[in-house]
Amino acid sequence: MSPDTSPLDVDRLRTTLLAPVGPWANLDVVERTGSTNADLLAAAAAGAPDRSVLVAEHQASGRGRLARTWESPPGSGITVSVLWRPVGVPADRFGWLPMLGGLALLDAVREFCPAEAGLKWPNDLLLGTEQRKAAGILAEMTAVGGGGPGVVLGIGLNVAASRAQLPAGATSLAEEGAADVDRSDLLIVLLTRLAEREAHWREAGGDAEAAGLHAAYRAACLSLGMQVRVELPGGETRVGMAEDIDGHGRLLLLGQDGARQGVTAGDVVHLRPASG
């Protein structure tokens, strides 16, 4: 399997996705950068508009949660960041954006890949019978000022890479039965689904229940119903049944003593099956 797919068709992306035809205000595709999230956060601080998109063919220092790295063999996947400034939505509801992004990603992946797909709370897309990680999502708040509160949501998705090119435990669409995926087609579907879900959420004032997000996420989340061990900063761990996601996007754990505790996504160092 070759890691190389055709280069992204920038003209087609722009004519399909940019206003007035499409939902996005700005779309740049760069050949190479360090991190699309870092670049778009800097652009946001300099006043980049709501609904800006940045895509990289080669991302040399992609970042994941908690200063981890995101590895992406050049031209073999999708590395994209979007900027939203959801005017009118209270910032304490922005915690739903990574999950909204996960649902849009799942919609897109299911159109191209026959394998079983689901979401691991809060930010991973898992594929196949072994439930390996094929994509990750990183949401970062924009700096205060620079055009109102906003969020940069970054998505890394493995499309054509072989397992040998990826970190242990990872997989790609190609490895799970989706050969020869056209990355431009996939990116168009992904950015369309992202814009639809976010517009719906924004119209609902960020209310995940009203936007139907809560129910959709519950149905897509593989973590729910499992006994899990959550490692928190400082080495603290919590074990319990992952019962639900609450209105703020926190994972509700039901402990063996019957007590319920909410876990915030940003605090999770690791979330694993309790037996693992």
Ligand SMILES: Nc1ncnc2c1ncn2[C@@H]1O[C@H](COP(=O)(O)OP(=O)(O)OP(=O)(O)O)[C@@H](O)[C@H]1O
């Ligand atoms: N292209 C990639 N595909 C899949 N996984 C990757 C890729 N690049 C990096 N990773 C892994 O993603 C991890 C970051 O994701 P995250 O913070 O969700 O941790 P995790 O290991 O997936 O979760 P957990 O420890 O809770 O099981 C990195 O530590 C890295 O091992």
Ligand SMILES: O=C(O)CCCC[C@@H]1SC[C@@H]2NC(=O)N[C@@H]21
């Ligand atoms: O699994 C994770 O922890 C999240 C990974 C997020 C990776 C994407 S790739 C595009 C964007 N730019 C980055 O530097 N990170 C995100």
